[in-house]
Amino acid sequence: MSGQESTEFDPTEHPHRRFNPLIGKHVLVSPHRTKRPWKGQTEAPVLAQLPKYDAECYLCPGNTRSGGIQNPKYQDTYVFDNDFPALLSSPLPTQRTSSEPPNPMFTSSPVRGQCKVICYHPRHDLTLARMEVDDIVSVIDGWKGIYIEEGSMLRESSSSEGHVQIFENRGSMMGASAPHPHGQVWTTSYVPDEPATELHHLATYSPPSTPPASHPRGLDGKPHLLLSYAAEEVERKERVVELDESGWVAVVPFWAVWPFEILLLPYKRQIPSILQLTPEEQEGLARIMKKVLVRYDNLFSCPFPYSMGLHQAPLPPIDPTKEVAQTHFHFYPPLLRSASVRKFLVGFEMMGEVQRDLTAEQAATRLRDVSEVHYAEKVGVDQ
Amino acid sequence: MSGQESTEFDPTEHPHRRFNPLIGKHVLVSPHRTKRPWKGQTEAPVLAQLPKYDAECYLCPGNTRSGGIQNPKYQDTYVFDNDFPALLSSPLPTQRTSSEPPNPMFTSSPVRGQCKVICYHPRHDLTLARMEVDDIVSVIDGWKGIYIEEGSMLRESSSSEGHVQIFENRGSMMGASAPHPHGQVWTTSYVPDEPATELHHLATYSPPSTPPASHPRGLDGKPHLLLSYAAEEVERKERVVELDESGWVAVVPFWAVWPFEILLLPYKRQIPSILQLTPEEQEGLARIMKKVLVRYDNLFSCPFPYSMGLHQAPLPPIDPTKEVAQTHFHFYPPLLRSASVRKFLVGFEMMGEVQRDLTAEQAATRLRDVSEVHYAEKVGVDQ
Ligand SMILES: [Zn+2]
Numbered sequence: 001m002s003g004q005e006s007t008e009f010d011p012t013e014h015p016h017r018r019f020n021p022l023i024g025k026h027v028l029v030s031p032h033r034t035k036r037p038w039k040g041q042t043e044a045p046v047l048a049q050l051p052k053y054d055a056e057c058y059l060c061p062g063n064t065r066s067g068g069i070q071n072p073k074y075q076d077t078y079v080f081d082n083d084f085p086a087l088l089s090s091p092l093p094t095q096r097t098s099s100e101p102p103n104p105m106f107t108s109s110p111v112r113g114q115c116k117v118i119c120y121h122p123r124h125d126l127t128l129a130r131m132e133v134d135d136i137v138s139v140i141d142g143w144k145g146i147y148i149e150e151g152s153m154l155r156e157s158s159s160s161e162g163h164v165q166i167f168e169n170r171g172s173m174m175g176a177s178a179p180h181p182h183g184q185v186w187t188t189s190y191v192p193d194e195p196a197t198e199l200h201h202l203a204t205y206s207p208p209s210t211p212p213a214s215h216p217r218g219l220d221g222k223p224h225l226l227l228s229y230a231a232e233e234v235e236r237k238e239r240v241v242e243l244d245e246s247g248w249v250a251v252v253p254f255w256a257v258w259p260f261e262i263l264l265l266p267y268k269r270q271i272p273s274i275l276q277l278t279p280e281e282q283e284g285l286a287r288i289m290k291k292v293l294v295r296y297d298n299l300f301s302c303p304f305p306y307s308m309g310l311h312q313a314p315l316p317p318i319d320p321t322k323e324v325a326q327t328h329f330h331f332y333p334p335l336l337r338s339a340s341v342r343k344f345l346v347g348f349e350m351m352g353e354v355q356r357d358l359t360a361e362q363a364a365t366r367l368r369d370v371s372e373v374h375y376a377e378k379v380g381v382d383q
Numbered sequence: 384m385s386g387q388e389s390t391e392f393d394p395t396e397h398p399h400r401r402f403n404p405l406i407g408k409h410v411l412v413s414p415h416r417t418k419r420p421w422k423g424q425t426e427a428p429v430l431a432q433l434p435k436y437d438a439e440c441y442l443c444p445g446n447t448r449s450g451g452i453q454n455p456k457y458q459d460t461y462v463f464d465n466d467f468p469a470l471l472s473s474p475l476p477t478q479r480t481s482s483e484p485p486n487p488m489f490t491s492s493p494v495r496g497q498c499k500v501i502c503y504h505p506r507h508d509l510t511l512a513r514m515e516v517d518d519i520v521s522v523i524d525g526w527k528g529i530y531i532e533e534g535s536m537l538r539e540s541s542s543s544e545g546h547v548q549i550f551e552n553r554g555s556m557m558g559a560s561a562p563h564p565h566g567q568v569w570t571t572s573y574v575p576d577e578p579a580t581e582l583h584h585l586a587t588y589s590p591p592s593t594p595p596a597s598h599p600r601g602l603d604g605k606p607h608l609l610l611s612y613a614a615e616e617v618e619r620k621e622r623v624v625e626l627d628e629s630g631w632v633a634v635v636p637f638w639a640v641w642p643f644e645i646l647l648l649p650y651k652r653q654i655p656s657i658l659q660l661t662p663e664e665q666e667g668l669a670r671i672m673k674k675v676l677v678r679y680d681n682l683f684s685c686p687f688p689y690s691m692g693l694h695q696a697p698l699p700p701i702d703p704t705k706e707v708a709q710t711h712f713h714f715y716p717p718l719l720r721s722a723s724v725r726k727f728l729v730g731f732e733m734m735g736e737v738q739r740d741l742t743a744e745q746a747a748t749r750l751r752d753v754s755e756v757h758y759a760e761k762v763g764v765d766q
């Protein structure tokens with residue numbers, strides 16, 4: 001330290017750019033804009049007392065959906081085909097052959113796939129944050145079932161690699177159509193841009209120096225970007241929100257875009273897909289998901305809106321030992337300062353690059369500082 | 384045509400993927416979801432009668448902003464430094480030198496820049512759509528002034544290439560803080576991801592075959608991606624919304640993500656930045672911008688929200704004849720079916736890839752079908 005402190009780069013003070021090696025993009029960070037004292041949440045806790053069953057909900061057991069189909073009186077999870085799917089499972093139409101070379105400016109190709117809905121629980125008023133760990137284990141079983149089934153569907157009819165995108169939109173701010181706990185699964189006869197970009201960066205990762213022996217290696221014995229990253233985050237601690245000894249860590253990633261974005265990933269070994277989870281890992285995953293989501297809800301004492309997604313190996317599953325994929329979950333919540341103040345991804349962020357004020361380290365600290373007990377239980381809302 | 388029509392790929396019927404050669408990404412298109420008849424707009428026209436001057440508006444002439452600074456009684460455009468900038472113009476802090484190789488998973492670098500606001504007009508109740516063409520010509524002059532000035536600022540202090548991002552967020556849905564007509568300019572000591580990606584694809588464009596002699600060439604005499612694209616769109620017509628003989632075309636691009644996204648670009652010659660506009664081109668640009676924005680407002684009879692951004696050559700301007708950049712504007716409006724139904728970019732779109740139902744061709748048809756006269760003038764709202 002010299003007398004130059006005032007002009008030495010300090011990422012907690014100075015505008016800077018961070019690099020996301022998983023997708024090869026940057027984020028502009030403006031920490032000088034968060035110098036004002038953190039005002040905390042000033043709104044009253046959101047205690048919407050939802051009924052355990054809602055006759056108007058198209059997802060509740062026994063109710064009839066808009067297409068006229070009646071839901072069974074399911075007791076556990078319930079999977080059905082989306083009544084208004086963005087993808088169709090019918091065979092691919094044929095493309096007219098042309099003698100002209102393809103025009104790179106007007107390239108389109110037919111795709112196929114399937115859109116499913118998975119109800120997490122029969123009870124209308126629950127959320128993943130307030131479900132039992134065992135119930136979340138059942139949800140993961142439901143995801144496994146769909147992943148296997150969709151793999152067969154694609155194998156039957158395609159030679160190409162496909163993808164199963166498991167995700168959840170929670171809250172009307174994220175376009176969710178109903179509060180009933182549920183997620184979606186879209187299968188595509190190709191690997192979409194986001195996971196394809198990640199897989200490309202995982203496959204081409206080359207560390208600048210040999211990682212320490214304490215960092216686990218990938219299934220091929222080589223350094224693995226996401227395993228080395230998770231190991232470093234566990235050591236550095238400052239961005240860790242939750243850690244589960246079964247081998248999972250939840251961090252606000254160094255390159256987070258959303259204010260309270262979380263990356264949930266294994267830190268002990270490479271797990272190409274949820275099919276390779278041990279029972280202990282699956283239970284640990286359920287446990288850490290619940291803990292993360294309780295912290296989210298407690299941050300502004302509201303049902304925290306988010307999009308959550310699972311990235312794993314493409315379909316149909318090939319030899320898992322040859323996979324570069326590492327199972328991980330992204331949580332992208334839009335809230336910024338309270339239950340009603342959201343981040344807008346507009347203007348410079350659309351035209352230039354994504355930007356944030358709060359640093360990832362500040363966000364992780366805030367998430368660690370809230371209670372581990374759900375706010376609705378504290379104020380005595382009946383379960 | 385054989386008897387196989389039912390299974391021959393038809394992009395107006397079948398789910399497909401389109402490729403965006405400007406950024407190397409795809410969009411999933413689900414046209415089968417728009418088979419239902421177009422319901423048009425069912426809400427009453429939005430006729431918010433704003434005052435010509437609002438004492439509470441921080442952008443109106445003569446008013447005092449939150450920082451305590453008083454706006455002059457400006458008559459034309461007015462440019463000032465953002466009171467709460469995401470970037471600072473102070474000299475770059477120095478980075479501690481390290482003996483260790485840089486860690487690709489924790490890479491950050493200090494950046495500098497500047498954030499400015501440009502009021503388009505002293506009148507609180509106007510928008511670009513309702514301003515006179517001459518007044519929009521003045522706005523473009525304002526942009527030119529900032530571009531030159533920011534270039535000098537960067538040249539003085541940096542050796543690296545920078546970027547001037549001119550943009551506008553319009554409407555509270557896009558996070559705009561005030562209805563007063565205004566835009567923003569963020570200058571950065573680097574080229575942000577979006578324009579950098581575009582410039583990379585422009586620089587590496589290699590057409591699969593020699594384009595027709597009727598397609599204009601770039602300044603280097605070679606085929607240019609955006610010039611060939613614009614020339615093809617002018618010929619094909621189906622995605623063209625407006626065309627100005629001075630050399631501008633507004634299209635819903637083949638690879639549009641937002642329902643009524645528009646790309647406004649030159650089709651006659653390469654124009655690296657707005658500094659190279661002829662007076663005729665500048666006036667034509669003002670004219671076509673106004674026409675596009677009138678169509679937007681008329682689509683749902685409301686002040687159409689959008690983010691608009693200008694991409695052009697990086698800073699400091701080097702020899703324009705060696706530039707690959709082509710001046711163009713992106714318009715990203717969030718509305719889908721009415722003044723209140725917006726598209727959410729969530730779930731699969733965040734985790735997989737962007738998706739749309741309405742095709743670019745359908746969107747262009749709807750924009751062409753609305754009146755050229757602003758709805759507020761039709762119902763006799765006084766200017
Ligand atoms: Zn991922």
Ligand SMILES: [Zn+2]
Pocket residue numbers: 581694711713
């Ligand atoms: Zn662009």
